[in-house]
Amino acid sequence: MKTEGGSLDLGARLRKVRSERGLSLRELGKLAGCSASLISQVERGQTAPSAGVIYGLANALDIPLEYLFGTGGIEDTPVPGGARVVGSHFAAGGSGGAGGAGGAGGAGGVREAHGRPGAGAGPGVSAGPPGPALTPAVDTIVQRHSGRRTIDLASGVRWERLTPHQDAQVDFLEVVYAPYGRSTDSRSPIRHEGREYQLVLTGTLHADIGFETYVLEAGDSLAFDAAAPHQYRNMTEEEVRVISVVVHAQ
Template sequence: MSPAVVPPVGARIRQARLERGRSLRALAREIGVSASLVSQIETGKSQPSVSTLYAITTALGISVESLFDARESVAASPVAASSATVPHALAAFATDPERRIGPLVASGGRETLELDSGVVWERLGRVPGAEADFLLVTYRPGGSSSGSGGLMRHAGTEYGYLTAGELVLTLGFEEYTLRAGDSVCFESTTPHRYRNDGEVPAVGVWFVSGDVR
């Protein structure tokens, strides 16, 4: 079974922004990036970095978890009903019973988000209503949670366990090197950043609780 690639994140970000009556420029100002970058993300010309994605979801008051689930974003709203704003692929994804998340997620059927700066998220499971992101995270060689090198902060408590490679965590004013078998946990409101300085992918299981809004 091939991975279940999630439909373009930009379409759901744009939908959430329009539903909240926010202009593209206003959102860009709030998260400290250019309006052109937000536009490129919404149209699929660019993928957001981890830090930009968290900044956008925080500003719009949506969960990272919801970005994996097209069924929720397509659910009846005036904006979602417009074929001009919601690609047909989203509707097809939403009605495909094979894409539903259940108690068991097969290794070949995980939904995947490809982010900027060499980061891949795969959803390991979901319990409806639970306030958690449960992810298999891969940082490719040279990959970073922030292409600009800036630190990020967001809601929730973060737990991570590295299964392969090495990952450098900047947490506040401290820097830690995680190696396979190491684990980490901290409040996600603490400014932080991950990067892979090695020559092999850094892979781990990440759990962020209290992130769903």
């Protein structure tokens, strides 16, 4: 399976790191809270994982989620102990835990994810001399639409990263919901640390926050403490596009 805007083979990356960690499919499944057969299917590109599965695998393998987005070549395997998704809780044998904005939860109740995608500082930007030499530096702060890193999830949702580099403090994504797509494939709400903001660009989005359901049309937005259980649903036959921002605690 490959992402748009890059040649990332998610399955090959997972298989490479798992092999280098010396983990069998069954061992990794126990650590990540999903089945060995599901991991095998993801590695072979036969299925798209949910956000919860992605978070669980990144946490179990001790790698940053950015690696799965395609930061760095496949030969550049992150070493254990680096910036990564940490502290996430996943139910053994379930379909995964919780994601950040637009993420998919696992089976059974509310999942908590205290980690986040993109933890760790990205490459710095240095000022160059005046004139044409500034052009390369500009590209280090601009994310071109055609070069976005994306991850397609199993629940009819696609994450498109809007930053050219990883950001430890903010997750900045455009989230695309296919017709009847939803943020949690298990229909269980999720919660995580930070403050979450959503802006609907097109379509109609149902947002379940706590015990309330809000119907958001294009131009509507919301802001709330992401510790509240939440999930998003596209209940229409039209695609929904949302700008999603999660600001993490310092």
